[in-house]
Amino acid sequence: MQFIAHYAFPMKISIFGLGYVGAVISGCFAKAGHTVIGVDTDQHKVDLINRGQPPIIEQDLETLIQNGVKTGLIRATTDHAQAILDSEISMICVGTPSKPNGELDLRFAARVCENIGAVLKEKKERHLVVIRSTMLPGSIKNTVQPTLEQASGKKAGTDFGLAINPEFLRESTAVHDFYHPPKTVIGTINKADAALVAKLYDGLPAPVIVTSLETAEMVKYVDNVFHALKITFANEIGLICRSLGVNGHEVMDIFCHDKKLNLSPAYLKPGFAFGGSCLPKDLRALNRLAQTHDVSTPLLQGIALSNEHQIKHAIDVIRQKGKKKIGILGFAFKAGTDDLRESPVVTLAEALLGKGYDIKLYDSHVSLAKLIGTNRKYIEEHIPHISRLMVNSPEEILAHADLIIIGNQDEKFYSLIRKMRSDQVAIDLTANANRPDTPGDYEKISG
Ligand SMILES: NC(=O)c1ccc[n+]([C@@H]2O[C@H](COP(=O)([O-])OP(=O)(O)OC[C@H]3O[C@@H](n4cnc5c(N)ncnc54)[C@H](O)[C@@H]3O)[C@@H](O)[C@H]2O)c1
Helix, strand or coil: CCCCCCCCCCCEEEEECCCHHHHHHHHHHHHCCCEEEEECCCHHHHHHHHCCCCCCCCCCHHHHHHHHHHCCCEEEECCHHHHHHCCCEEEECCCCCECCCCCECCHHHHHHHHHHHHHHCCCCCCCEEEECCCCCCCHHHHHHHHHHHHHHCCCECCCEEEEECCCCCCCCCHHHHHHCCCCEEEEECCHHHHHHHHHCCCCCCCCEEEECHHHHHHHHHHHHHHHHHHHHHHHHHHHHHHHHCCCHHHHHHHHHHCCCCCCCCCCCCCCCCCCCCCHHHHHHHHHHHHHHCCCCCHHHHHHHHHHHHHHHHHHHHHHHHCCCEEEEECCCCCCCCCCCCCCHHHHHHHHHHHCCCEEEEECCCCCCCCCCHHHHHHHHHHCHHHHCCECCCHHHHHHHCCEEEECCCCHHHHHHHCCCCCCCEEEECCCCCCCCCCCCEEEECCC
16 A cells, blocks of 8 residues: 655545545545545444444555544544534535436435535635535536535635546555546636645646536546446457357457557547448458357447447538538548548438538549549449549638538648638538637537
């Protein structure tokens, strides 16, 4: 177990909810020299903590709680009012379970906010409320903040501080995770409040990321959903491997060696459907192989469906714009190639053509004049109707279109749409994070 340096400016923190998260952070904050007042409605958990015993089983936690209680830095109570009056920061770590229909149940968090708000009404000093429970984007704006403001008669961000600091620890290694977090994320409406929260983690080897409330709320869900996705992916691959007599562990070990494309930020930015000469066909082949071995792979089967949905979504967005003259900049499946096989932008163009849109396309790498061999043959045999709509310069797209679709990340396209007329609209299908300033309307399809 490693510890952060004893904190130079100890703070007084009331921690609401002494479950897995609350108990662990109580021990860790006390170890750093902060005074912790644990609050729970469960008298048994309160009694355990006051006897120096953790209310949950977690490696190294017993020592932390024991020492904290011995040194007078940890105590627990059911008296929320006194705990708030005796602290500068309240951290909310109560459960946020599912309702029977899957909806998020914010009942416990709302109750704590009512309690805290009622005390803040009387409290003269500025208090900071930090949410550590996992809650969906909008929960703070729609439930936590109004409940606190109504009960206190005070304004969040000015009269009292409000932040969310999602928890990334894992049960069974929670204390170790506290000292080795992947990141510290703080969502807030007031930068000074974020700085105060960040001070609590001084000395920890992790970047501190300050962002909006909603982004911080969302990050926690994205993390957990991705972890669930990874487990399910590995399990489905394992089942296919087993049915083939291939060692799934060895396969995934080799897979994990690739830190460039597999375990990396590659392919993890919102954009448009995948395509090209490899991904669609290889996905189909593996799913078909699984089927022939009676292996069920709902996740892998779902990928193609989800990919098709991206194209349908783009058609809906385009339709809603009410523009009939469309120009497509970049229609190979990615920039820098002339390969049109299974390009989702071509599929999109075909669908729009079928719906009667007046389309022109440009791609600097796909010009019939330049194309040779396989690609020329592919266009002539598979998409002759598309080739007829190709123009030779991006300027022709700008002159033709009321709505411009950016199909792949070619820097030239961004320079061009900066020259759009104010009545022109651009829809960017790419995963490019930059949003250029344009006189016309610019919208990303995703993210
Ligand atoms: N368990 C984890 O590994 C983990 C990790 C990261 C995030 N989270 C999130 O953190 C939150 C807490 O999770 P947990 O596993 O610690 O929950 P938990 O169920 O173990 O503990 C919640 C505690 O809150 C107490 N409580 C309920 N109402 C209260 C009130 N009005 N005042 C004071 N205490 C009250 C309960 O008695 C209970 O002791 C959840 O949102 C969870 O999704 C959990």
